[in-house]
Amino acid sequence: MHSNKNNFFLIKLAIFVCLIAMTASCKKMIEAKKPVDTITTDETFSTTANATSALMQVYQHLTNGDGSVTFGNGFVTLATGLSSDELNNLMNDPNLLEFQFNSLQVQNSYVFTIWYRAYQAIYYANAVIENVPASTGIADTVKNQLIGEAKFLRALLNFYLVNMFGDIPHITTNDWRKLTLLPRTAKAEIYQAIVSDLEDAQELLPADYSVTPGQRTRANSFAATALLSRVYLYLQEWSKAEEQASVIINATDFFVLPSLQESFSCQ
Amino acid sequence: MPYTGIRPIAPQQNANPDYRWQQTKKIEGALELGFLQSRLNINIAYYVNRCGNQLTDFPTPAFTGFRSVAANSPALVENIGWEFSAGGKVIKGKDFNWSLNFNTSINRNKLVAYPDLETSPYATVYVIGQPLNITKQLHFTGVDPQTGLYTFEDKVKDGQISTSNGETDDRYALNLNPKFFGGLSSNFSYKQFQLNLNFNIVKQSGRNGISQEGNSWEHRGTIVLILLIVTGGKSQVTMLLMRNLLRCHLEIPVIAII
Numbered sequence: 001m002h003s004n005k006n007n008f009f010l011i012k013l014a015i016f017v018c019l020i021a022m023t024a025s026c027k028k029m030i031e032a033k034k035p036v037d038t039i040t041t042d043e044t045f046s047t048t049a050n051a052t053s054a055l056m057q058v059y060q061h062l063t064n065g066d067g068s069v070t071f072g073n074g075f076v077t078l079a080t081g082l083s084s085d086e087l088n089n090l091m092n093d094p095n096l097l098e099f100q101f102n103s104l105q106v107q108n109s110y111v112f113t114i115w116y117r118a119y120q121a122i123y124y125a126n127a128v129i130e131n132v133p134a135s136t137g138i139a140d141t142v143k144n145q146l147i148g149e150a151k152f153l154r155a156l157l158n159f160y161l162v163n164m165f166g167d168i169p170h171i172t173t174n175d176w177r178k179l180t181l182l183p184r185t186a187k188a189e190i191y192q193a194i195v196s197d198l199e200d201a202q203e204l205l206p207a208d209y210s211v212t213p214g215q216r217t218r219a220n221s222f223a224a225t226a227l228l229s230r231v232y233l234y235l236q237e238w239s240k241a242e243e244q245a246s247v248i249i250n251a252t253d254f255f256v257l258p259s260l261q262e263s264f265s266c267q
Numbered sequence: 268m269p270y271t272g273i274r275p276i277a278p279q280q281n282a283n284p285d286y287r288w289q290q291t292k293k294i295e296g297a298l299e300l301g302f303l304q305s306r307l308n309i310n311i312a313y314y315v316n317r318c319g320n321q322l323t324d325f326p327t328p329a330f331t332g333f334r335s336v337a338a339n340s341p342a343l344v345e346n347i348g349w350e351f352s353a354g355g356k357v358i359k360g361k362d363f364n365w366s367l368n369f370n371t372s373i374n375r376n377k378l379v380a381y382p383d384l385e386t387s388p389y390a391t392v393y394v395i396g397q398p399l400n401i402t403k404q405l406h407f408t409g410v411d412p413q414t415g416l417y418t419f420e421d422k423v424k425d426g427q428i429s430t431s432n433g434e435t436d437d438r439y440a441l442n443l444n445p446k447f448f449g450g451l452s453s454n455f456s457y458k459q460f461q462l463n464l465n466f467n468i469v470k471q472s473g474r475n476g477i478s479q480e481g482n483s484w485e486h487r488g489t490i491v492l493i494l495l496i497v498t499g500g501k502s503q504v505t506m507l508l509m510r511n512l513l514r515c516h517l518e519i520p521v522i523a524i525i
Contacts, residue, residue: 030288044276057275064268116329123332127278169330176281176331181386217271 045131048138055146058124058153059218061117071117076160079110118161119171125154126174145211148204152219155197156227162190163234191235198228208254222248222255281327281336289339291318307355316346317379326388342381342389344399348374364456371449371468376400391432394440402474403438405430445471 034040044050062072069075081087082099089096098104104111128150132143161168167184170193201224212218229244248255269275297312325338354368376398384390393399405428406420419428422437429435448469455462 038279039276041282050276053273053276056270056273057277060268060270060275061277063270112329116334119330120332122330123278169328171330171332174281174332176283176327176333176336177285179331180327182328182330212271215271 041127041131045128045135046137048142051128051132051135051138051142051146054124055128055149058121058128058150061121061124062153071114071160072121075110075114076164079114080164114164115161118157122154122157122171123174125150125157126171129154130174144204145206148201148221148224149219151197152201152205152224152227155194155201155224155231158190158194158197159227159231162187162194191231194231195228198224198231202228207251222251278332281331281333283336283338285339286322286337287320287339289318289320289322291316293317303355306359308353310350310352312350314346314348314350317343318346319343341383341387342393342399343379345377345379346374347377348372362458364454366454368452368454369449371447373447374444376444385432397440398442398444400443401440402443403430403436403440405438441472443472445469 039050044054065073069078078087078096079099082089082096083102087100089100095108095110098108099110128146132138132146132150135143138146158168158170167186168190169179169182170185170190171179171182172193173179201219202221205219205221205224207221209216209220211220225244225247229241229248232238232241232244249257293314293316295312295314297310300309301307302309319342320339321342321344323338323340324335325340326335327333350370350372352368352370354366354370356364356366358365378393378395378397378399381387381389381393381395384393384395391403394401394403406422408418408420410416411418419437421428422439423429423435425435427435428437430438448467448471450468451466453464455464
C-alpha cells in the first residue's frame with residue numbers, strides 16, 4: 001500500500017515536470033520563422049544584382065502587361081486615342097465605347113486598371129529610391145544609376161497619372177500606414193515633384209549608353225532631358241522647354257534627328 | 268519575365284512591422300448535472316469571449332501599391348452565449364434502447380470597440396454596439412400606387428431618404444446571425460440495428476431567397492410577385508427584405524402574381 005502511494009506520487013511528479021518543460025518551449029512554437037521562398041527588403045537591397053533586379057521590375061511591369069494591352073504597353077495610347085477621335089472602336093467591348101463617347105462610368109474596369117498598375121509601378125520605383133541610399137553593399141556609382149533611373153520612372157508615371165486624373169495622391173514612400181488616409185495633391189505640386197525628380201535624374205544618370213551598350217533599354221540623362229522638355233511644354237514654360245530640347249538636338253553624337261523640313265515633307 | 272536579360276524581383280506584399288498575434292480572453296461557467304444514475308444529463312454553460320487584434324487582410328487603397336495588407340484589426344469583438352443540452356436514455360432495455368438528446372445555443376456577437384471607425388475601410392459596414400454580421404437596409408413601406416416607385420421610411424425625419432453614413436442615414440442595421448439554433452437527436456437501437464434521427468432548428472433572418480432586386484416584395488406568410496415597370500429614377504435601388512424564417516418545418520409558399 002505504501003509503495004503504491006509512492007509510485008503514484010512519482011508518476012504525478014513526472015507528468016508535472018513534463019508539462020512545465022513543454023510550456024517553456026511554447027514561446028518558440030508561436031514565433032514565426034522567416035519565409036523560405038521570398039527575401040526581405042533588406043536582403044533585396046543588400047547586393048547590386050538584387051537591387052538592379054528590383055529596378056528592372058518597374059520596366060518589366062510597364063512593358064510586359066501580363067499578356068494584355070494595359071497601362072505601360074499601349075493602353076494609354078488606346079484610351080486617349082479613342083477619347084480624342086484618333087481611333088474608332090470596332091471591338092465588342094462596352095468599356096472601350098465609354099472612352100470613345102466620353103461617358104466614362106464609375107465602374108469602368110479599364111480606368112481602375114490604369115490607376116492601379118501605375119501606382120504599382122510607383123511602388124516598385126519608390127522601393128528603390130527609399131532603400132538603395134542606405135544600402136551598404138552597393139557601390140556609389142551604381143547607387144546613383146539606380147536611383148536616377150527610378151526617379152525618372154517615377155516622374156514618368158506621375159506625369160501620366162496627373163494628365164489623366166488631375167489631382168492625384170502623391171506617393172513618395174512605401175509605408176502604407178502613412179498613406180491610407182492620404183488626400184489628393186494639387187496638380188501644380190505634382191508637376192513640381194515631377195520636375196524635381198527629372199532634374200535629379202539628369203544629374204545622377206550618365207549622358208551616354210554605357211550601361212546598356214548597343215541598346216536603348218534603360219533610362220539615361222537624355223531620357224530625363226527629353227521628358228523634362230515635354231513637361232515644360234505642358235506647363236507652357238516655352239523657353240525652358242526649348243532649352244531642354246536643344247540639349248537633345250545638339251547631342252549629335254547619339255541622335256541624328258531629321259530636320260523639321262524632312263519630317264513633314266510631302267515627298 | 269526578364270528585362271534586358273535581368274530577372275526582376277517583385278514585391279509580394281506590403282510590410283507591416285506592427286503585425287502581432289491576436290488576443291482572445293475567454294471566461295466560461297458551466298454546470299453539469301446528472302440524475303437517476305446518469306440516465307438524465309443536463310449541461311448548462313455560459314461564456315463570454317473577447318477577441319482583439321484579429322489577424323485580417325486589411326483593405327488598403329490601390330495607390331499604396333497593394334489592395335490589402337496583413338494587419339491586425341483594431342476591432343474588439345465580444346461573443347456571449349448560453350449553451351444548453353439535455354439528454355438521456357428514455358428506454359433502456361435488454362434489446363431495445365432509445366435515447367434522446369436535445370441541445371440549443373443562443374449566441375450574441377457584438378462589436379465592442381473600433382477606434383477611428385469613420386476613417387476606416389469598414390465605416391459603412393460596421394456599427395459599434397451591433398454584431399459584425401449585419402446588413403444596413405432601408406425600411407420598405409410599400410409601393411406608391413400613383414407613381415409605381417418604392418417608398419421607404421424616413422427614419423431620421425429630415426424629409427429625405429438617404430443611405431449615406433452618418434446622422435442622415437435612414438437605414439436600420441439588421442442582424443443576420445441566428446437568434447438561436449439547436450437540434451434534437453433520437454437514437455433507437457434494437458439488437459444490432461440502429462436508427463438515428465436528427466432535427467435542426469434555427470431562427471435567423473435572411474435575405475429573401477426568391478426575390479429579385481427591384482421586382483418583387485414579400486408579405487409575411489405569402490409570397491407575392493409584383494411585376495413593376497419602373498421608368499427611370501428609383502429602378503436602381505436595391506431592396507432587401509428581411510423576414511424571420513423559422514426553418515423547423517417545411518413551408519409551402521403561396522405565390523400569386525398580380
